[in-house]
Amino acid sequence: MGTWQRLITEQLTTMPLQRLIYDDPRGHADLRTEIAALLRRSRDLRVTAADVLVTNGSQQAVHLAARVLLRPGDRVAVENPGYPPPRQIFASLGADPVGVRVDSEGLVVDEIPDDCRLVYVTPSHQFPLGTPMSTRRKLDLLAWARRRGAAIVEDDYDTELKFTDRPLEPLHNLCPDDQVVYVSSFSKVLLPMLRLGFLVAPAALRPALATAKYLTDVGTPIAEQAALARFLSVGEFANHKRTLHSEYGARRELLIEVLARDFGDVLTLVPSEAGLHVTARAEQDMWPLVRAARRAGIWLYSLGDFTDPPNSADGLLFGYGAVPVDAIEPGLRKLREIYDRKGRK
Structure with missing residues (x-):
C-alpha cells in the first residue's frame, strides 16, 4: 500500500x-x-x-x-x-x-x-x-x-x-x-x-x-x-504478485486441507488451479447450512447463488481473499459445528 x-x-x-x-x-x-x-x-x-x-x-x-x-x-x-x-x-x-x-x-x-x-x-x-x-x-x-x-x-x-x-x-x-x-x-x-x-x-x-x-x-x-x-x-507488479502467490497459496492449501479433513463426508472439492475461492460439490441441499452460517456471521455462498433461475444449492463456494490464514481453521471448525447442529437433513 x-x-x-x-x-x-x-x-x-x-x-x-x-x-x-x-x-x-x-x-x-x-x-x-x-x-x-x-x-x-x-x-x-x-x-x-x-x-x-x-x-x-x-x-x-x-x-x-x-x-x-x-x-x-x-x-x-x-x-x-x-x-x-x-x-x-x-x-x-x-x-x-x-x-x-x-x-x-x-x-x-x-x-x-x-x-x-x-x-x-x-x-x-x-x-x-x-x-x-x-x-x-x-x-x-x-x-x-x-x-x-x-x-x-x-x-x-x-x-x-x-x-x-x-x-x-x-x-x-x-x-x-x-x-x-x-x-x-x-x-x-x-x-x-x-x-x-x-x-x-x-x-x-x-x-x-x-x-x-x-x-x-x-x-x-x-x-x-x-x-x-x-x-x-x-517491476513492482511482479514483486507484488510473488507476495500474493505466497500468501494466497498458503491460505488455499490450508483451506483445501481442512475441508478434506473435516468435510470429506459432506463435500467433494472441485479441482482448481487459480483464483481466490474453492468450490465443493455436495449431494444434498446446502441452503440450511448457508442460512445458519450467515446468521452466525460466516458469509458463505452456495452454488445456487450463481444459477439462473436460483435452484436448490448442491455445493458451496469458499472465498479466502479477505480471510487471514489464522482465521481459516477456526472458521471451518465453527461451520462444521453449525452443520452438525443445524445443517444436516
Missing part, C-alpha cells in the same frame, strides 16, 4: 494539469503499452498497445462490448452456474441471456442455442466452479461461433492468481478470425476499489468501443492509470 500511495502522490504532483483533466478515452498511453507487454509475457497474447482499451474494471469492459455487439432482442449464451453481473448487463441492454450448462470441460457447446449472437465465458477459471475449459471444448466453441457468425467475450478475471506453472491457452490465442473480445482486470490482484480493467478487441470494433467508452464516462481517471503504468514498468 505504501508503494501505491507514493506512486499516486508522484503522479498528482508531477503530471501536467491538462493531463489531469481529460485524456484519451481509450486509456493512458503508457498504461496501454504496459498492459500489452504484460499480456505478451504472462498470456502469450499477440497484442500491442493499439489493441488495448482501459476500462473501469472488467464489468465496464463487458458492458462496452455488449453495447457494441448486441441489439435489443439478441440472445446471449452465459454459463450456468455463472457470474451474475454480465447476465444482468446483457438483460439491461435489452438482450436475452440464456443459461448454458457447464460440465468438467467448461461450457457445453452443443447446448448453445443456434441463434445466440454472443457467448460470454470464463474459460481459464470458470466462475464459480473453478475448472478450466479444455482445449477441445475451446476449439469447439470457436468453431461454433465461426459457423454462426457470433462473437465471444472471454473474461480472464483472475489469470494472475494461478498456482501452477502449467500454461492455460486463452481463447484469444486460438482464434485467427477476430471473434474474441478479451476482458480482464487488476481488481483481484491489486485492489477492487482501484477499478482498473481492460479489454483487447479486434481492429474492426475499436472505433465503436472507443466511442462507447467516451460516451459512458469520457475516460478512466488518469492519475491511477499513470501510477499503475509505473507500478508495472519498474
Whole structure:
C-alpha cells in the first residue's frame, strides 16, 4: 500500500494539469503499452498497445462490448452456474441471456442455442466452479461461433492468481478470425476499489468501443492509470504478485486441507488451479447450512447463488481473499459445528 500511495502522490504532483483533466478515452498511453507487454509475457497474447482499451474494471469492459455487439432482442449464451453481473448487463441492454450448462470441460457447446449472437465465458477459471475449459471444448466453441457468425467475450478475471506453472491457452490465442473480445482486470490482484480493467478487441470494433467508452464516462481517471503504468514498468507488479502467490497459496492449501479433513463426508472439492475461492460439490441441499452460517456471521455462498433461475444449492463456494490464514481453521471448525447442529437433513 505504501508503494501505491507514493506512486499516486508522484503522479498528482508531477503530471501536467491538462493531463489531469481529460485524456484519451481509450486509456493512458503508457498504461496501454504496459498492459500489452504484460499480456505478451504472462498470456502469450499477440497484442500491442493499439489493441488495448482501459476500462473501469472488467464489468465496464463487458458492458462496452455488449453495447457494441448486441441489439435489443439478441440472445446471449452465459454459463450456468455463472457470474451474475454480465447476465444482468446483457438483460439491461435489452438482450436475452440464456443459461448454458457447464460440465468438467467448461461450457457445453452443443447446448448453445443456434441463434445466440454472443457467448460470454470464463474459460481459464470458470466462475464459480473453478475448472478450466479444455482445449477441445475451446476449439469447439470457436468453431461454433465461426459457423454462426457470433462473437465471444472471454473474461480472464483472475489469470494472475494461478498456482501452477502449467500454461492455460486463452481463447484469444486460438482464434485467427477476430471473434474474441478479451476482458480482464487488476481488481483481484491489486485492489477492487482501484477499478482498473481492460479489454483487447479486434481492429474492426475499436472505433465503436472507443466511442462507447467516451460516451459512458469520457475516460478512466488518469492519475491511477499513470501510477499503475509505473507500478508495472519498474517491476513492482511482479514483486507484488510473488507476495500474493505466497500468501494466497498458503491460505488455499490450508483451506483445501481442512475441508478434506473435516468435510470429506459432506463435500467433494472441485479441482482448481487459480483464483481466490474453492468450490465443493455436495449431494444434498446446502441452503440450511448457508442460512445458519450467515446468521452466525460466516458469509458463505452456495452454488445456487450463481444459477439462473436460483435452484436448490448442491455445493458451496469458499472465498479466502479477505480471510487471514489464522482465521481459516477456526472458521471451518465453527461451520462444521453449525452443520452438525443445524445443517444436516
